[in-house]
Amino acid sequence: MALVTIKLFGMLGAMAGTRDLQLELAEPAHLRDALDALEARFGPEFRQRIMRNPRALQTYLRIFVNETEVTDLDTVLQINGLPTEVSLMLLPAAEGG
Amino acid sequence: MVQAFEQKTPETERAHEANGEDRWIPSACSMCYGTCSILAHRVNGVVTKIEGNPASEIGKGRLCAKGISGIMTLYDPNRVNVPLRRTNPKKGVGVDPGWKEITWDEALDEIAARLRKVRAEDPRKLFLQRTTTNTTIGPICHAFCHAFGTMNQWVAGGGLHCGNGAHLISGIMHASWSIVPDFEHCQYAVYFGASKGHAAGHASCSNMGLAADARVRGMKMVVVDPMCNFAAAKANEWVPIRVGTDAALALAMAHVLVNELGIWDAPYLASKTNAPYLIGPDKLYVRDAETQEPLVWDATAGRARPYNAEKLGQEPLGELALEGEYEAQGVRCRPAFACLKEHLARHTPEWAEPITTIPAATIRRLGQEFGREARVGSTIVIDGVRLPYRPVAAIAFRGSEGHRNAVYNFLAIDLLNHLVGAADVVGGCLGFNPVCHGHPETKRPAYVPYAGPDGLMVTGSWMVPHLPYPFEYPRMPKSMGFNELFPLGMSSPLMASADQEERWQRFDLPYRPEVMINIGCNSVMSVGNSETVINTLLRIPFIVSFDLFRTELSDLADIVLPDMSYLEQLDSKPNYPFIFNLPGGMGDWCWAVRQPLIEPVAERRQMNQVLLELAERVGISEDINMALNALLKLQPPFTLKGSQQYSFAEVCDQHLKSNFGPRHDLAWFKEHGVLSWPKKPQEVYWRPFVEVRVPIYWEYLKRVGDQARALAEPRGLHLPEEFYDPLPTWLPCPGHECSDEQFDLYGFYYRDTIHTNSLTQENAWLDETAQLDPNSYYIAMNAETGKKKGLHDGDWVWMETVKGRRVRGRVHLTQGMHPEGLGIGGCAGHWTDGMPVARGKGVFFNQLLEIDMDHASPVNLNLDLCVKVRLRRCEEA
Numbered sequence: 008m009a010l011v012t013i014k015l016f017g018m019l020g021a022m023a024g025t026r027d028l029q030l031e032l033a034e035p036a037h038l039r040d041a042l043d044a045l046e047a048r049f050g051p052e053f054r055q056r057i058m059r060n061p062r063a064l065q066t067y068l069r070i071f072v073n074e075t076e077v078t079d080l081d082t083v084l085q086i087n088g089l090p091t092e093v094s095l096m097l098l099p100a101a102e103g104g
Numbered sequence: 105m106v107q108a109f110e111q112k113t114p115e116t117e118r119a120h121e122a123n124g125e126d127r128w129i130p131s132a133c134s135m136c137y138g139t140c141s142i143l144a145h146r147v148n149g150v151v152t153k154i155e156g157n158p159a160s161e162i163g164k165g166r167l168c169a170k171g172i173s174g175i176m177t178l179y180d181p182n183r184v185n186v187p188l189r190r191t192n193p194k195k196g197v198g199v200d201p202g203w204k205e206i207t208w209d210e211a212l213d214e215i216a217a218r219l220r221k222v223r224a225e226d227p228r229k230l231f232l233q234r235t236t237t238n239t240t241i242g243p244i245c246h247a248f249c250h251a252f253g254t255m256n257q258w259v260a261g262g263g264l265h266c267g268n269g270a271h272l273i274s275g276i277m278h279a280s281w282s283i284v285p286d287f288e289h290c291q292y293a294v295y296f297g298a299s300k301g302h303a304a305g306h307a308s309c310s311n312m313g314l315a316a317d318a319r320v321r322g323m324k325m326v327v328v329d330p331m332c333n334f335a336a337a338k339a340n341e342w343v344p345i346r347v348g349t350d351a352a353l354a355l356a357m358a359h360v361l362v363n364e365l366g367i368w369d370a371p372y373l374a375s376k377t378n379a380p381y382l383i384g385p386d387k388l389y390v391r392d393a394e395t396q397e398p399l400v401w402d403a404t405a406g407r408a409r410p411y412n413a414e415k416l417g418q419e420p421l422g423e424l425a426l427e428g429e430y431e432a433q434g435v436r437c438r439p440a441f442a443c444l445k446e447h448l449a450r451h452t453p454e455w456a457e458p459i460t461t462i463p464a465a466t467i468r469r470l471g472q473e474f475g476r477e478a479r480v481g482s483t484i485v486i487d488g489v490r491l492p493y494r495p496v497a498a499i500a501f502r503g504s505e506g507h508r509n510a511v512y513n514f515l516a517i518d519l520l521n522h523l524v525g526a527a528d529v530v531g532g533c534l535g536f537n538p539v540c541h542g543h544p545e546t547k548r549p550a551y552v553p554y555a556g557p558d559g560l561m562v563t564g565s566w567m568v569p570h571l572p573y574p575f576e577y578p579r580m581p582k583s584m585g586f587n588e589l590f591p592l593g594m595s596s597p598l599m600a601s602a603d604q605e606e607r608w609q610r611f612d613l614p615y616r617p618e619v620m621i622n623i624g625c626n627s628v629m630s631v632g633n634s635e636t637v638i639n640t641l642l643r644i645p646f647i648v649s650f651d652l653f654r655t656e657l658s659d660l661a662d663i664v665l666p667d668m669s670y671l672e673q674l675d676s677k678p679n680y681p682f683i684f685n686l687p688g689g690m691g692d693w694c695w696a697v698r699q700p701l702i703e704p705v706a707e708r709r710q711m712n713q714v715l716l717e718l719a720e721r722v723g724i725s726e727d728i729n730m731a732l733n734a735l736l737k738l739q740p741p742f743t744l745k746g747s748q749q750y751s752f753a754e755v756c757d758q759h760l761k762s763n764f765g766p767r768h769d770l771a772w773f774k775e776h777g778v779l780s781w782p783k784k785p786q787e788v789y790w791r792p793f794v795e796v797r798v799p800i801y802w803e804y805l806k807r808v809g810d811q812a813r814a815l816a817e818p819r820g821l822h823l824p825e826e827f828y829d830p831l832p833t834w835l836p837c838p839g840h841e842c843s844d845e846q847f848d849l850y851g852f853y854y855r856d857t858i859h860t861n862s863l864t865q866e867n868a869w870l871d872e873t874a875q876l877d878p879n880s881y882y883i884a885m886n887a888e889t890g891k892k893k894g895l896h897d898g899d900w901v902w903m904e905t906v907k908g909r910r911v912r913g914r915v916h917l918t919q920g921m922h923p924e925g926l927g928i929g930g931c932a933g934h935w936t937d938g939m940p941v942a943r944g945k946g947v948f949f950n951q952l953l954e955i956d957m958d959h960a961s962p963v964n965l966n967l968d969l970c971v972k973v974r975l976r977r978c979e980e981a
Contacts, residue, residue, distance in 0.1 A: 017730075017731065018250070098735065
């Protein structure tokens, strides 16, 4: 099993009621699997906030895997058995000028 | 002449005397958001003069009167110098707040306690409002809001009046915040209510020099504007237009091009726009049944195929049809260009004349000149690279798009560029730097537009986190401004509107704002009539305001905090993103910093540092670090770690090193001021090199409209369908629909070149200059119209709206005004005793504006800035 630490920042943390959680995912684990697990835990509204459609992330979602920003749902988690930290943050529509 | 308020201690005085300090220090202006690079002359700790920095591409050594005058704001004796606490619980205009000086700790303790409470209840109860003029504060405000968990942030009038139309559509069509002519090569520029290169704003002083050089070189400049103002005064031709009717003129010019002259750039339209996409009878794309991709008509193959056939593994497309009628997927359909061509046929010069008041012959001539000068099909070699050459540009900004019909006005004007292929090619209409390959050493910052859904362009860089395209489709709003319902809008009038509470109730908004943090913004004056805005502010239980001076808004606050002026602040990115504030065209990339020029004065603190400290007190340091990592795109090892507490200077240092390597840290930038490297033709004239399309047929506007109306109409919010058609037309502003003949004039405000909205009204030098100007503090009026009404230059008048709102001012009779127009420089007419220089000067135009959804664009939420009025002579104020 792949052990993945999830950090939900800002609004996502407020929605979920927690900032930090641990997931155990079957290997090989991909980012998509982690997001599926989050949906299972927090419901479809949570998923709607992070996914445009089943194939695409919301444009205002930022995901970092071990500090590197990723946009590909097929990103592999826990490479070479190293601990993986996945950070998610929404940067939702705010005002411009 | 200049009185310093620096805290003088024996130690600092001795140090200055011993050093005999006499230095020129590089920094960045912020008297408007142009943010030109400056050099400040500091003598023994006192700034004595400010000039432009010739080493920087941003201004190129030039500096306008506003920039030079910043020194008067720095040393203004009326500055707020200590935190203030209201002691009078009663709030209102003319009510003494009973200010009491408190310590920073007392202030931050109280604010943090309030913030912790609302974050525990619902983070969306925090509402942050900030000025748009100081670009330094954007990322930290976004980061704080995202970390806190609220989406309720806006830039008040600076956003609502400014670029809801211009910025979104420039982002979608040019991958940039704004558009500008390629001054170096353009031969014919038409400005529609814009002043790029003639006043203030984006890349201000650079553009002034570029525009002046272009005029000397022989670029013909036509300015379409109700007022012969800063741009028109320097143009070859001023075309007076009835305010808010620019789309009618632009569409008629497009008709002349397409249907009378047969001029369009077919290869550009076929390969770089959605002109060949097939449109069905439902006005939507006809899509491939299997891939759901939009279809085009491959004339070579004689059949409909996906626009991206080759990427789908099919044989390359042949010649794409732009005209004709075909059958695909069982429906009759036509290419988008054919639909546009037919649509334009209804928009003749004769149709536009009574709308715009511009003679049909003039409109026809303008269309002919634009088409002739476009030289469709020509090329030119720049730095050894052969490129398309289209030396014409149609430029628009706030004057034309600050209306209820903002979207169509801007789309129609920009359509002229795309019809002749003059988009981001040599001589044409340029976005501000949409492509950057990065510094040669680090390849950062680097960004390039790319193809999104349906092959349409997604900008590679943007000012705010959410992109103009692709957007989310409308859904039930949870934000105060209903941004989720209006994906093509940014700033929303609902943040301070008369119908705010009613709309929130009808849409079941589950919370109300309880804490407001205001940063340098004076929404009481910058949005619309003050009565409406004040009523919304009085409903917010706790308001904190960072201010330079006590403004009309801070007089309604509970706590006022003493902010630093831009000459006291630090910033690692005053001119980034480059799509905002670096001059377009060839030349150099240039990254500048802002640095404090004097030692800290009194209790003033930079709000960036204060927000970081508040984040720690609220317990969201880890969140704000992550938000800053995302917003500033910090790369390891320069990311902000965990919940570690950083100073703002440390954040700036990490930001600079992340972009330019450890050698180019904050200390290096403080010493050198700017880092420059040359632009490449492939970056500046990028359109032929990047495989993206832009819409000349706004198919998704219909889809957005259908979904938005389905949500809004059952809740009593009417969104007229005609605003959501895929092809632009001219639709009237509320003022155009006023049928009371007593109200026979159109009031509008313009951006004075002497002042930057309300920001600079307290500046003593600029006030003196404005008093010498014939228009700044007056109501500019057509001389003949004035005579017919028996008015004389300098007469006092009441300017009144149908709704009974009125302001008083003196008229200046001039030939440089449309016969129906009344122009007022915004945003004057202050009344607070906290700004004694500004108090009682000029005319408060915004007082005439209604703030509600009926006066806003139902597509992008732009508030309409023209208003039908009547004049009545009155006695001197």
